[in-house]
Amino acid sequence: MKIIVWIQTSFEGFHRWKDSPEGVEFLRDYHRHIFRVKLGVEAKHDDRDIEFFQLKRDVERYIKEHYQGEYFGDSCEMIAMKLLARFNADFVEVSEDGENGATVSDDENTTLSQRSP
Numbered sequence: 001m002k003i004i005v006w007i008q009t010s011f012e013g014f015h016r017w018k019d020s021p022e023g024v025e026f027l028r029d030y031h032r033h034i035f036r037v038k039l040g041v042e043a044k045h046d047d048r049d050i051e052f053f054q055l056k057r058d059v060e061r062y063i064k065e066h067y068q069g070e071y072f073g074d075s076c077e078m079i080a081m082k083l084l085a086r087f088n089a090d091f092v093e094v095s096e097d098g099e100n101g102a103t104v105s106d107d108e109n110t111t112l113s114q115r116s117p
Contacts, residue, residue, distance in 0.1 A: 003042065003044075004091075005055070006038055006040035007052055007056040008038045010036045011060075011069075013035050014070070015030065015072050016031065035067070035076070035096060036095045036098050036101070037059070037063070037092065038091075038092070038093040040089060040092075041088065041090060059087065062087075079092075079094045080093065080102055084104050090106045
């Protein structure tokens with residue numbers, strides 16, 4: 001059996017895809033989203049191995065330092081990969097306004113040193 005505990009949060013950010021292809025050129029300009037994040041981490045036992053409130057606070061602190069209210073070039077996939085590595089998570093979902101997004105999950109054959117920082 002595997003226990004995954006998870007948290008959800010959201011933040012406002014402005015990103016762009018500088019080299020977006022023809023047909024979606026508008027993505028080259030910074031545009032606002034409410035990014036929604038769901039992050040899950042394996043718990044080793046069922047008696048609060050990982051405290052939700054502490055995990056959420058840590059994730060929100062990281063987001064505030066790197067993304068919240070900022071202008072950046074990272075995609076949902078990039079944000080998810082960075083959160084996955086930083087929190088040694090089993091999965092991370094990041095969406096734009098809860099509409100479109102990406103889920104990145106831990107590949108047991110990949111070590112943390114092979115992931116994006």
